[in-house]
Amino acid sequence: MSIDWITVAAQIVNFLVLVWLLKRFLYRPILDGIDARERAIADRMGEAARIREAAKASEARHMAEIARLREGREGVMAEVRAEAEAERDALLSETRARLAREREARDAERAEEVRRHTADLQRRGAEAIVALTRKALADLADQSLEARIVARALPRVIDRTGDLASAAGDSREAVVTTREDLPADVRRDVETRLSDALPDVAITFRTDPAQSPGLILRLGGAQLGWTVEGYLDGLERMLDGRGGAADAA
Amino acid sequence: MELTPDDTIVFTVLGFGVNATIVFTWVVMALLTAAAAFITRNLRADVPPDRWRTVLEATVLTIQSQIDEISARPDRRLLYFAGTLFLFILTSNVLAIVPGWRAPTASLSTTVGLALAVLAAVPLFGIGSRGLGGYLRSYAEPNIIMLPFNLIGEVSRGVSLAIRLYGNVMSGAVIAAILLGVAPFFFPVVMDMLGLLTGAIQAYIFAILATVYISSATAVPPPDASKETP
Incomplete structure (x- = not known):
């Protein structure tokens, strides 16, 4: 076991050279690469944090906007609901x-129909009575x-000729109107x-021919008469309780 | 049987014989430098590391973490120094499985050189960290009476470093050579496997002890309570 001091010195130099070589080709590239990667990761983490914060802020803005729109929607809904109501x-x-008007129209139409029907019934009844009366008079008397x-x-007309003359004024031509020609003796009478x-x-x-059976005396602008139609009108008023005699003129 | 590669002269330059220790040291240096340069070429931060670069990063970071655990004041220069010690000794010892390889660490000259490097590094790191006065005062701590003992202890550190590494590596090689003569087919393989393990452990121990010595020199002592004002 011996120490070669020249080799010792050479090995120290070799070691120092190796330190420099590894520092140049191993430690610095590796550590610098790690540092750069850590910085890049830190930058990305920071960027991610900033993006996260921005996303949170954006989310908050959107939530506020949604809340505002919801409140606005409720207001609009209330307004629309009020308008709809x-x-x-x-x-x-x-x-x-419109229903009331239609009901009134139907009532009026029904009343008119009733009136027309009543008038028609009255007319038919009168015609039937007149026909029966005429037949009975002709057959029996x-x-x-x-x-x-x-x-x-x-006689009733003659009783009121004074009033007729007063109402007619200076007229001197009287017209006697009947439905059919009167017999000659009756006409003379x-x-x-x-x-x-x-x-x-x-x-x-x-x-x-359109006149109801009976007699009408016209003098100027006034007239007197007694007809079956007037007689039936009197009967109707009597039945309705509206008073009046059956022989109303 | 040659116990040390110092005795094997490979070639002569200008009358100086270049022995196997130096030549195999150059081989280790070339291997480490070439591998590092090849793996770290075109290194870019935005490119994910490949398999070999990951191995290098793991190695460097492991060494760095070991230093961080020991040293109170981690320094990149300490990584360069202790890491190089570890990689050089480990490579020299591991390559012992290659037939014909003469580990430079089996040379007392190499281990003495490395120990002297550590002995020189301790005051340099200490002065760099604490200043010349602070470092020199550390030899008189805790009392001036301890100065000779601290000096003896400082020298004995280097001697123990050198002898330990040399003895382990050289003895492993010698035992392997003896067993190769006794039982050439079985024991050498076992001894080589054991040599890989002890070689790695020795590299670790040498680097760790160097780190401990340097760290103890760079550590700032706690303030003296007796000097504090009441």
Whole structure:
């Protein structure tokens, strides 16, 4: 066991050279690479933290925006609901009014129909009564209805010729209107009795098929008459309790 | 039988014989430098490390962590020094399994050289860390009476480092050579395997002890309580 001091010195130098070589080719590249990688990782972590913070801030902004929109939506919903309720109320009111108008129209139409039906029934009834009366008079008494009506109505008319003359003023032409031609003897009787009641007045006879059976005396603008239609109107008023005699003029 | 490679002259330059210790040391230096340079070429921070670079990083970081555990004031220069000691001794010892290899650490000249390097590094690191006065005062601690003992202890550290490494490596090689003559087919293999283990342990012990010595020199002593003002 011996020590070669030259070798010792050479080995010290070799060792120092090796330290420098490894520092140059091993330690520095490795440690610098690790440091650079750690810095890059730290930078990425910092960037990730910044991105996370930005994401949190963005999330907070979005949540606030969502809350604001939700509140706005509730306001809009309330407004729309109020508008819808108002529209509904208006439509209901309009519908109720239209239904009321239609109900009134239907009621009026029904009343008009009832009135027309009643009038038609009345007319048919009157015609039936007149026809039956005329047939009964012709079969049983050999009399015409018009002659009997005139015979019954003429005294009533004559009783009120004074009022007629007053209402007619200066008119001097009277017209007697019947539905059918009167028999000659009846016509003469009527003419005679009217001439007695209305002196200085010319008597003229006319027929009107649209007129109800009876007698109508016109003098100027006034008239008197007794017809089956008027008689039935009197009957109707009596039945309705509206008063009036069955022989109303 | 040659116990040390110092006795084997490989070639002569200008009248000086270059022995096997120096030549195999150069081989170790070339291997370590070439491997490091090859693996760390085109090193880029944005490129993930490959397998070999990962091995180097793990090696360097392991050495660094060992130093951090020992030293109160970790220093990159200490890593360069102690890491190189470990890698050089480890490589020299591990290559002993290669036929014909003469480990430079089996030379007392090499181990003495490394021990002298450690002995020189201790005051250099200490002065660099604590200053010349602070370092010199450390020899008189805790009392001036301890100065000769501290000096003796400082020298004995280097001697023990050198003798321990040399004795272990050289004895392993000698025992392997003896067993090769006695039982050439079995025991040499076992001894080589044991030599790998003891070689790695010796490299670790040498580097760790060097780190401990340097760290003890660089450690700042706690303030003296007797000098504190009441």
